[in-house]
Amino acid sequence: MDEEQREGTERLRQIVAGMKRGVFFGGAGVSTESGIPDFRSQDGLYRQKYKYPPETILSRTFFDRHTAEFFAFYRDKMLCLSAEPNAAHKKLARWEAEGKLAAVVTQNIDGLHQKAGSRRVFELHGSVLRNFCMDCGRSYPVSAVAEGTGIPRCACGGVIKPDVVLYEEPLDAATLEGAVRAIRAADVLIVGGTSLNVYPAAGLIDYFEGDRLVVVNRGAPARAVPGCLFVNGKIGEVFSAL
Ligand code: NAD
């Protein structure tokens, strides 16, 4: 850690000490230290070469028109079922247990916050762990999608679709409402591991009405966050130093 990081971490420590109903808003950068690639970092999925860009493959149109190709990419790049929570996930779960953190709002679909012990988690983009038949609605564990090749099928013949929000699809209204309510009521908002590029998710931080706003990220997010304390670094490293 350099001097600037140490100073930022110390200020964050003081903020967390007084935190009573904090909210954490995070993205793919929270899980890179667990070995799951994000989208926009140096080794993120957007820098890798595919026949189609990831935004295209992860769109509803592509899912409907090229279903088998979608699942090949999805199994290969989006499912990381052996990943374990890192220090950031664990620290957030601890703050919740201590009564300091009211909620985690995440753009991630990997389920690692819950695996670490967090209970109040708003998954804006859904979860790979939930899967439903598009015809009869029957629910399936992730193994039904992960195992096998080709298009995963229900006993009724319908396609099993992961409960993740694809580009062009709306966010779940109840999840969005819960996230907004938590952010509005927060005394501290910590934003971490997100480029703040994906809307409407990135716009949620505008609902924060408090004055202790912190960003912990490797590099500044694409969208400026005025008035924040910015700690430039790896979130697992920074949080484990708290
Ligand atoms: P993003 O890839 O656009 O941005 C990630 C940000 O995190 C970047 O600014 C990067 O510099 C930073 N970062 C990377 N590793 C970090 C670390 N260890 N500590 C601190 N910062 C770090 O991700 P996004 O903003 O979440 O938006 C992309 C979309 O990707 C989201 O909608 C999400 O659903 C999806 N996604 C999810 C997963 C997952 O579930 N783990 C993985 C890839 C993508």
Ligand code: ZN
């Ligand atoms: Zn079915």
